[in-house]
Structure formats: C-alpha cells, structure tokens
Amino acid sequence: MRKRKGAGRPTIADVADKAGVSTITVSRALRDPSKVSDYLRRKINNAVNKLNYVPHSHASALASTRSNIVGVIVPSLTNNVFADTLRAIYDELEQGPFQVQLGNSRYVAADEERLIRTFLGQGPSAMIVAGKDQTDAARELLQNAGCPVVQVMDIGDDPIDMMVGFSHFEGGRAAGRHLVQMGYKRIGFLGARMDPRSHSRLEGFKDALQSGGLYDPDLIMTTTVSSSVSLGAELIEQLIARRSDLDAVFCNNDDMALGALFGCQKAGICVPDDMGIIGFNDLEMMAASHPSLTSIHTDRYAIGKRAVEMIKAELDGEATDQKIVDLGFELQQRESTSRNK
Amino acid sequence: MRKRKGAGRPTIADVADKAGVSTITVSRALRDPSKVSDYLRRKINNAVNKLNYVPHSHASALASTRSNIVGVIVPSLTNNVFADTLRAIYDELEQGPFQVQLGNSRYVAADEERLIRTFLGQGPSAMIVAGKDQTDAARELLQNAGCPVVQVMDIGDDPIDMMVGFSHFEGGRAAGRHLVQMGYKRIGFLGARMDPRSHSRLEGFKDALQSGGLYDPDLIMTTTVSSSVSLGAELIEQLIARRSDLDAVFCNNDDMALGALFGCQKAGICVPDDMGIIGFNDLEMMAASHPSLTSIHTDRYAIGKRAVEMIKAELDGEATDQKIVDLGFELQQRESTSRNK
DNA sequence: ATTTATAATGTTAGCGCTAACATAATGTTA
DNA sequence: TAACATTATGTTAGCGCTAACATTATAAAT
Known part of the structure; x- marks a missing residue:
C-alpha cells in the first residue's frame, strides 16, 4: 500500500x-x-x-500558479548603492507575507534576461529590476509577467509597468554645472564600468560643460573595469600626468571620488583650491573625509521603499495613476569644491 | 466540468x-x-x-519536500564584508540548479531564529548562516534541518554541521601585537555595533596588550551604534580629546579605521608617526588611502566559495572529515603603522 | 541450468493547497 | 410576494512533480 x-x-x-x-x-x-x-x-x-500552522509556500504556489516571492535583480552585490535600496526593500517586505528572491546580473543584460526568465518561471508576486535598459526579450517577458514590475534607480517615460528613480543625465549635468559655477576651467570626468546609467551621467556632464564652452574631450577618462577607490586614485594620477592643467573632476560615483581625493593627496595637490572633486550618490563616507567630498545626493533607501509601496498598491488593486515616480537628486556641496577664489 | x-x-x-x-x-x-x-x-x-522545458520548482519542492533553494542569512545587507562572501556564494551556485534565498537578520539573534524557521519551513537544500552565536532554538532547528548547514565568518570547535571562517580573537590579538611591536605605547580600541565577533576581536586585542603590559581600559571606546566612516572619525576625536597621549588605535573594522584616519587628518595628527591605525578585513580602499591603512586581511570571497563547495560535497554524499575549515587571516602592514622610530 | 542480484523503466498515489464550480442562507428590488 | 443578487461556506479536481512500490530484462553467482 x-x-x-x-x-x-x-x-x-x-x-x-x-x-x-x-x-x-x-x-x-x-x-x-x-x-x-x-x-x-x-x-x-x-x-x-x-x-503552530505555517502555510506551505510551495503547495500554495503550485495550486495558485503564484508564489509569495518578490524577485529583485541587482547588477552588483558589492556596490553600496544597491545595498541601500535592497535594505529598504527588505525592511518594507519583512512584516508581510512576501519574501525576496535576489538575483545578481553582474551588469550583463543577457544575465539579467536569463534571471528574469528563471524568476518569472516561479510565478513571483512582483519583480523589481534595476535601470531601464533591459533587452527587448526581457522587456517583453516583464510586460507579460502578469504581476507588478518596478524599474528602480533610473527614470524615463516608457516604463514596463512602474518606475521609481531619478535622472542620471540631469544628475551629471548638475555636477558639471556646479564645477563650472565654482570657477573651475579644465574639468575632467572619471568613469568606471560605464553601464547605461554611467553613460547618462557622462552625457549630462558633457552637456553642462558644452553650455559653458568648457568641454574638453581629452579630459574624459573612462574604463569598463569595475569601480573602486583604488581605480579612482589610479585614473586621476594618469589624467594629471597627461594634463597637469586639470583643475577639477566629476567622478561617476563616490568610491572613485574618494580615490581621486587620495590620489591628489599623494601628489600633493590641494583640494579644493587646486583640484575640485565631485562624486555621485553621496555615500555616508563623503561627509567624513578630509576635506569632505561634494556629491550628488540620491535617496536610494527611499527608492526601494517607494518601489515596494507601489507594488503593494497594485497588488491591492488600488488605482494608481502615478506609474513614474521621480525622487530626484540634490547637490550636496562640501569642502572639496568650495574653493575661495 | x-x-x-x-x-x-x-x-x-x-x-x-x-x-x-x-x-x-x-x-x-x-x-x-x-x-x-x-x-x-x-x-x-x-x-x-x-x-524549452523548465522544471516547475514549486511542484518539485512539494512532491519531494525539498526545494532547490540555499538559504543564506546575513546580519547586514550594507556591510561590505558580507557582500564579498555573498558574491562568492552567488558565483558558485550560479551554474547549478540552486538558487539563493537571502535573509537579513540585522544583527538580531531573535530575527535570525525567525528567518531560520521560515527558511527551513520551505525545505531548503542547504543553509548558510553567519557566525556561531545562534540562539539555542536556532541551533536545534539547524541541527535537525536534514540538510547541510554551514556557519561562516567565524571559527570554533562545535559546529552545527560545518564551519568555515577564521578566529576573530586571534585576529584581534594579531592587531594588538602588531601595534605593540611597532613601538606604540598608549594603544586604544574603537568598536561599533559590538556583535559577538567584534567582542572576540576586542578580547584578543586586550590579551595582546595585557601580555605587553600596555592594556589601559580607559582607552577602549565602544558603542552599539552601527559602524560607519563618520562614526570612526567621531570616536577618535572623542578619545583624543580625553586622552591626548593616545598614540595608536585598533578599529574593529575598516570603515572605522578610515574614519579614524580622517579624524586625525582634521586634527593635524600625523599618521603613522603620532598615531598608528589598524583596521580589520582589509577592504579594497585600505590600500588606496593616503597614508595607506594597515589591516587584518580576511579572505571573505574564499569563505563563501568554500562554504558552497562543502555544501555540494555533502549533498553529493562525499565523505568529508573536514567539517571545520579555518581560512585564517593575515596582517597586511601598510603606511599607517609603519612609523620610523 | 538455476537462482539471485542489479539496472532500467513504469505505475500509483499523493505532497498541500486552491481554482472553479456548487449550495444555502440572507438581503434587495420591483 | 416573487425574483434576483450577495454573502458565506463547501466540494471536486487538479496544479506538476516524485516517493514508494512494481515489473522486466540482463548480469552475476552458485
């Protein structure tokens, strides 16, 4: 039997x-x-x-063709930027019936597509993906997912379902404008990885310098190597070696900016008087450094929190006309660009 | 019908x-x-x-009472230390049939226990938890889990199943020894969060200073606030204000050490001549700072990688007599403790 | 040559829950 | 008062896969 x-x-x-x-x-x-x-x-x-009954999540998922999982795909596990957003997602989901399934796409669009397929195959309750540059196939999969989808950390007018973030182009432009406004003349850019969002920042930065008649393509340094503090130091040393007239840099993220600061200190270059430095994201360490570092502040925790709120509202059937939420950014000026001239 | x-x-x-x-x-x-x-x-x-068939993971889990999930619980999503280990776990599991279910215990033993219950209720293929200080109930749950369990980031002689990490006590002692050896006399400790592993480091550090007759409890500053670069700057400023004779500090992690460096720079204190600074974990930025920072190097990626290898071996039924793997640590001496005296 | 063991494949039932349909009691409208 | 609608609860079947047992062919041992 x-x-x-x-x-x-x-x-x-x-x-x-x-x-x-x-x-x-x-x-x-x-x-x-x-x-x-x-x-x-x-x-x-x-x-x-x-x-002490606990529902069997697998049985429920099989019977209903829907699980209690929220699929979250980030391009990096070690990038502090996504860590803040992820922490908010966890904080917001913890009290409810949902669980996070985390995927690491490693900044590879094809890997992201594969993860999206895998996650969707498990009938998630919702999906959160980074940015807005998914492959066409991934976009189509998400459009037909039959569950809420939020693209975070970027903004645009063509969301798959919902979007919450800020404009990297405008952020880059604000950085460029600020350096021009502070009187710097030969302004460079240090960029690593150069994913779509980094490219947008660079384009915005260029736009600002072109408007001020100060754009010099020779001062743009980018690499596809992943970002780090050491790399920031290395790139600014290389740039200074080539162009000793360089007097300011916009780094595409804070690790690079901190590295640029260390590079200047090693070379005996005075920040902010002889070199202005501005980063992006405004990580906690930027205020603590000596001199403190200017950065474009982004509220990454608020992005994660809002994304979950939007998901919950859509799952609850609440009519939401605000499918695109721009949480913006703010210039956080500190010592590294506050020269007395 | x-x-x-x-x-x-x-x-x-x-x-x-x-x-x-x-x-x-x-x-x-x-x-x-x-x-x-x-x-x-x-x-x-x-x-x-x-x-284009893809097995239905929920149906399989229901039928077999086992899922393809590896449950991983970390105490922090924003701590770079765990990010490296997590990245290794993802890298090692990516090519196989397993998926990661990530939980955030927020350094709360009761939260960890609750997450363990939830994850075990879903019949995971394996569990990875941080440290060795689980609650008794959590320990029992994991002992009866019926799947491989690895405790990472710490070492001891009483594993639930398997353990891979290093001794925080010995690491703290090595840090203390090094500062004594470099001729520092009034050596302090800056500690944040003070989770069990931080406590172990402090105990090891004390041991080293006591051996050298240099232990001064008045130079120990700890707080339960979570660690940050700013906090490191703040704590060293406070300690220097109270004890201007302080000539070295061991910080329980690298963020604190970097902050301590910034604090010294603001106060015009020369590192390493007037102040030695040593951190823990040896994050990438330690080499890039100016002066570069000494740290106790730990191979967090290797820990994650090894943990997954041990899990796979146990799932494959391979007899493994090495249930405890100590990957050790190394003193990485840099400029911040290399004074010429 | 016979018996036993092994390997490969198939059948049955059910893992735990819920979609879809059914039923009965109560409420609303004309 | 009758017809229709709504609310609350129940029944049936099955979501997709696999544990447990069954069968058959082949190999090995006596």
Missing part, C-alpha cells in the same frame, strides 16, 4: 479539522479574511495558533 | 510524451542521469530542448 511521507508538520487539513470548517475556508481566512465570518475567523485563527 | 488552468508552459508530461517515456524517467534523466540509459537520456534531452 503506497503511503507518501509528508513533511511532518501540520497542514491546512489539520487546521480545518480543529476549527470544524473546510480547508478552503481556512485558506480564505488567511488570504482573504473579509470572505469569512467573524465567528469562523476567530475559531480558525485559534486553531492556527494552537497548531 | 471543473477544469484547472495551468501555468500554460510545457510540463514534464509533455516532455515524456515527446520522448516516448514515462514522466518519472524524464525526472530521473534530469535529476539522476546515471539511472537512465544513454539512449533514452538523449531522447529526453532533445525533447527538453525542443519544448
């Missing part, structure tokens, strides 16, 4: 037995309480607590 | 149909190929590719 061995823990049938109702009523009490009378709800909740 | 609507994608029954075998043979071909003849395996793989 065949007899399957279960997982050993209480099932919804046990709860139904104890509460004196059918299994589907227990299921409704837990998933859609308004469909069950007060009286039965109380009996069911008592039984749930008494039996 | 009741008719359930499936997820719409091909199922194992479709593959079996196309290959002319039964569903369990397809299942065996994918999960345990050695149990299926070469001839049938080829036919099955052809059918899988032709139909």
Whole structure:
C-alpha cells in the first residue's frame, strides 16, 4: 500500500479539522479574511495558533500558479548603492507575507534576461529590476509577467509597468554645472564600468560643460573595469600626468571620488583650491573625509521603499495613476569644491 | 466540468510524451542521469530542448519536500564584508540548479531564529548562516534541518554541521601585537555595533596588550551604534580629546579605521608617526588611502566559495572529515603603522 | 541450468493547497 | 410576494512533480 511521507508538520487539513470548517475556508481566512465570518475567523485563527500552522509556500504556489516571492535583480552585490535600496526593500517586505528572491546580473543584460526568465518561471508576486535598459526579450517577458514590475534607480517615460528613480543625465549635468559655477576651467570626468546609467551621467556632464564652452574631450577618462577607490586614485594620477592643467573632476560615483581625493593627496595637490572633486550618490563616507567630498545626493533607501509601496498598491488593486515616480537628486556641496577664489 | 488552468508552459508530461517515456524517467534523466540509459537520456534531452522545458520548482519542492533553494542569512545587507562572501556564494551556485534565498537578520539573534524557521519551513537544500552565536532554538532547528548547514565568518570547535571562517580573537590579538611591536605605547580600541565577533576581536586585542603590559581600559571606546566612516572619525576625536597621549588605535573594522584616519587628518595628527591605525578585513580602499591603512586581511570571497563547495560535497554524499575549515587571516602592514622610530 | 542480484523503466498515489464550480442562507428590488 | 443578487461556506479536481512500490530484462553467482 503506497503511503507518501509528508513533511511532518501540520497542514491546512489539520487546521480545518480543529476549527470544524473546510480547508478552503481556512485558506480564505488567511488570504482573504473579509470572505469569512467573524465567528469562523476567530475559531480558525485559534486553531492556527494552537497548531503552530505555517502555510506551505510551495503547495500554495503550485495550486495558485503564484508564489509569495518578490524577485529583485541587482547588477552588483558589492556596490553600496544597491545595498541601500535592497535594505529598504527588505525592511518594507519583512512584516508581510512576501519574501525576496535576489538575483545578481553582474551588469550583463543577457544575465539579467536569463534571471528574469528563471524568476518569472516561479510565478513571483512582483519583480523589481534595476535601470531601464533591459533587452527587448526581457522587456517583453516583464510586460507579460502578469504581476507588478518596478524599474528602480533610473527614470524615463516608457516604463514596463512602474518606475521609481531619478535622472542620471540631469544628475551629471548638475555636477558639471556646479564645477563650472565654482570657477573651475579644465574639468575632467572619471568613469568606471560605464553601464547605461554611467553613460547618462557622462552625457549630462558633457552637456553642462558644452553650455559653458568648457568641454574638453581629452579630459574624459573612462574604463569598463569595475569601480573602486583604488581605480579612482589610479585614473586621476594618469589624467594629471597627461594634463597637469586639470583643475577639477566629476567622478561617476563616490568610491572613485574618494580615490581621486587620495590620489591628489599623494601628489600633493590641494583640494579644493587646486583640484575640485565631485562624486555621485553621496555615500555616508563623503561627509567624513578630509576635506569632505561634494556629491550628488540620491535617496536610494527611499527608492526601494517607494518601489515596494507601489507594488503593494497594485497588488491591492488600488488605482494608481502615478506609474513614474521621480525622487530626484540634490547637490550636496562640501569642502572639496568650495574653493575661495 | 471543473477544469484547472495551468501555468500554460510545457510540463514534464509533455516532455515524456515527446520522448516516448514515462514522466518519472524524464525526472530521473534530469535529476539522476546515471539511472537512465544513454539512449533514452538523449531522447529526453532533445525533447527538453525542443519544448524549452523548465522544471516547475514549486511542484518539485512539494512532491519531494525539498526545494532547490540555499538559504543564506546575513546580519547586514550594507556591510561590505558580507557582500564579498555573498558574491562568492552567488558565483558558485550560479551554474547549478540552486538558487539563493537571502535573509537579513540585522544583527538580531531573535530575527535570525525567525528567518531560520521560515527558511527551513520551505525545505531548503542547504543553509548558510553567519557566525556561531545562534540562539539555542536556532541551533536545534539547524541541527535537525536534514540538510547541510554551514556557519561562516567565524571559527570554533562545535559546529552545527560545518564551519568555515577564521578566529576573530586571534585576529584581534594579531592587531594588538602588531601595534605593540611597532613601538606604540598608549594603544586604544574603537568598536561599533559590538556583535559577538567584534567582542572576540576586542578580547584578543586586550590579551595582546595585557601580555605587553600596555592594556589601559580607559582607552577602549565602544558603542552599539552601527559602524560607519563618520562614526570612526567621531570616536577618535572623542578619545583624543580625553586622552591626548593616545598614540595608536585598533578599529574593529575598516570603515572605522578610515574614519579614524580622517579624524586625525582634521586634527593635524600625523599618521603613522603620532598615531598608528589598524583596521580589520582589509577592504579594497585600505590600500588606496593616503597614508595607506594597515589591516587584518580576511579572505571573505574564499569563505563563501568554500562554504558552497562543502555544501555540494555533502549533498553529493562525499565523505568529508573536514567539517571545520579555518581560512585564517593575515596582517597586511601598510603606511599607517609603519612609523620610523 | 538455476537462482539471485542489479539496472532500467513504469505505475500509483499523493505532497498541500486552491481554482472553479456548487449550495444555502440572507438581503434587495420591483 | 416573487425574483434576483450577495454573502458565506463547501466540494471536486487538479496544479506538476516524485516517493514508494512494481515489473522486466540482463548480469552475476552458485
């Protein structure tokens, strides 16, 4: 006589037995309480607590073709920028029934597409992806996902479903404008990895310098190597060696800016008097450095928090006309660009 | 007539149909190929590719009471130390059938216990947890998990199942020894968060100073606030204000050490001549700073990589007598403790 | 030559939950 | 008062896969 061995823990049938109702009523009490009378709800909740019942997420996902997972794909696990957004996502989802499935695309669009396929195959409740430059196939998959999708950390007018972030182009332009405004004349750019968002920052930066008649393509240094503090130091040393007239740099992120500061210190170049430095994102360390570093402040935690709020609203069926939320950025001026001239 | 609507994608029954075998043979071909003849395996793989079949992870987990998930719980999402280990885990699992379920315990043992319960309720293939100071209940849950369990980032002689890391006590002691050896006399400690591993480092550090007759409890500054570069600057400023004779500090991590460096620079204190600074973990930025910062180097990527290798070996049934792997640490001496005296 | 063991493949039932449909009681509208 | 609608609860079947047992062919041992 065949007899399957279960997982050993209480099932919804046990709860139904104890509460004196059918299994589907227990299921409704837990998933859609308004469909069950007060009286039965109380009996069911008592039984749930008494039996220490926890719904079997795999069975539920199989039966409903939907799971309690929110798929989140980030391009880097070691980049502090995404860590803040991820922390917000975890903080916002923790009290609810959802769990995060985290994927690392390593800044490769094809890897992101593959992860999207894998995650969608598991019927997630929602998807969060970084940026707005997915492959066409990935975009189509997400459009047909049948669940809320949020693109974070960038902004545009053509969201797959919803989008929350800020304009990297405008951020780059604000950085360039600021350096021009502070009187710097031979202004460079240090960029690593050069993913789509870094490119946008560079384009915005160029735009600002071109408007001021100060754009010099020879002062643009980029590499596809991944970003680091050491790389920032290295790139500014190389640039200074070639162009000793350089008097300011916009670094495409804060690690690079910190490295640029270290590079100047080693070379005995005075920041901000002889070199202005501005970074992007405004990580915590920028205020602590000596001199403190100017940066384009972005609220990465707020982005993650808002993304989850939008998902929850869409899952709850709330009409939301605001599918695109621009949380903007702010120039955070500090000592590294505040020269007295 | 009741008719359930499936997820719409091909199922194992479709593959079996196309290959002319039964569903369990397809299942065996994918999960345990050695149990299926070469001839049938080829036919099955052809059918899988032709139909673009992807196994339904929830159905498999329900039927077998085991899922393809590796549960990983870290105490922080924004701490670079865990990010390196996490990146290794993702890199090692990516090519196989496993997926990571990431939980954030926020340095709270009770939260970790709750996450362990939740993850174990989903029948993971393995569990990776940080450190060795789980609650008794969590320890028991993991001991009875029925799957491989690895404790990472610490070392001890009483693993739940397996353990890979290094001794924080010995690392702290090495840091203390080094400062004594470099001739510093009034040596302090800056510690944030003060989780169990930070405590171990402090104990080791004390041990080294006590051996050299240089331990001064008045020079120990700790706080339960979470670690940051700014906090490092703040704490050293406070300590210097109280004890102007301070001539070296061991910071319980690199962010604090960098902050301490910035604090000294602001105060016009010369590093390393008037102040020695040593950190812990040896993050990438330590080499780039000016002066470069000494640190206790730990190979966090190797820890994650090894943990996954141990899991795979145990899942493959390979006898492993090495349940505890100590990957050690190394003193990475740089300018910040290399004074000429 | 016979018996036992092994390898490969198939069949049955069910893992735990819920979609879809069914039923009954109660409320609303004409 | 009758017809229709809504609410609350129950029943049936199955979502997709695999544990457990069954069968058959082949190999190995006696």
